Amino acid sequence: MEGRRVLTSFDRFKRFSLNLLDFFLPRLCLFCGGVVAESAAAAVCPDCETGIEWVASPVCPCCGLIFPVPEGEDRFCGTCRTEPPPFARARAAAIYEGPVAQAVTRFKFGRQMAYLPVMQHWLQIPRCAELAADADLLIPVPLHSKRLKFRGFNQALLLARAFPEAEVGLETLARVRYTAPQVGLNPKQRRDNVHRAFAVPRPEEVKGKKVLLVDDLYTTGATVRECARVLKRAGAKRVEVLTVARVKHE
Ligand SMILES: [Zn+2]
Ligand SMILES: [Zn+2]
Numbered sequence: 001m002e003g004r005r006v007l008t009s010f011d012r013f014k015r016f017s018l019n020l021l022d023f024f025l026p027r028l029c030l031f032c033g034g035v036v037a038e039s040a041a042a043a044v045c046p047d048c049e050t051g052i053e054w055v056a057s058p059v060c061p062c063c064g065l066i067f068p069v070p071e072g073e074d075r076f077c078g079t080c081r082t083e084p085p086p087f088a089r090a091r092a093a094a095i096y097e098g099p100v101a102q103a104v105t106r107f108k109f110g111r112q113m114a115y116l117p118v119m120q121h122w123l124q125i126p127r128c129a130e131l132a133a134d135a136d137l138l139i140p141v142p143l144h145s146k147r148l149k150f151r152g153f154n155q156a157l158l159l160a161r162a163f164p165e166a167e168v169g170l171e172t173l174a175r176v177r178y179t180a181p182q183v184g185l186n187p188k189q190r191r192d193n194v195h196r197a198f199a200v201p202r203p204e205e206v207k208g209k210k211v212l213l214v215d216d217l218y219t220t221g222a223t224v225r226e227c228a229r230v231l232k233r234a235g236a237k238r239v240e241v242l243t244v245a246r247v248k249h250e
Helices: 002-024 046-050 078-082 098-108 115-123 126-133 145-151 155-160 187-194 222-233
Strands: 089-095 137-140 210-218 238-246
Touching: 046 098, 089 098, 089 115, 089 126, 098 115, 098 210, 098 238, 115 126, 115 155, 115 238, 126 238, 137 155, 155 210, 187 222, 210 222, 222 238
Parallel strands: 089 238, 137 210, 210 238
Antiparallel strands: none
């Protein structure tokens, strides 16, 4: 009896101490472990925040390409002039470098869910949120069921949840062919790899709609081009693309 009472009071003490720790422990930066102000919207310290390179003009107004020399106005890139993509515009919050690259890879491959709210927060910057507000339907780039089973979640779907008021098409776009990862492939190989990999099983879900494709990373755009092609063929009125990050130079 006596022993049980001691244990019980120890449990109470433990719970009390944990509550105290919760109260006093500062929030730590996900990237360097430094202290973050309690009022901060996301767990990124000011130092790491300055390491984020936000996408800024001049960019291609169509594909969002970042020009190697950051001079002049926004202008169409050579590819969009000669071979316009099936989407109207592609936008990304930040460049795939530093903390942004860490967040994308640790979340997707390391399954570190703590990075999700940070990336959702990045997607909510006005320049990106504007695309979601102007869309009838958000479509996360789908994973093949085999990859979904392996990873356990679709990062694009969780990112689309950054816009809780938006309608999200969960199975509007389907990945009908298993493809090798795009990593390590050149642009031509990437295009061939995703060719005929997607389908719209119920075209009435996209017919006449303004669709926004959501994904974590834009590299050469091969995947979203193929998605957009299939969506337009199924009757989508317009397709746009929003990603958290974008590779600076393809
Ligand atoms: Zn930090
Ligand atoms: Zn372009």
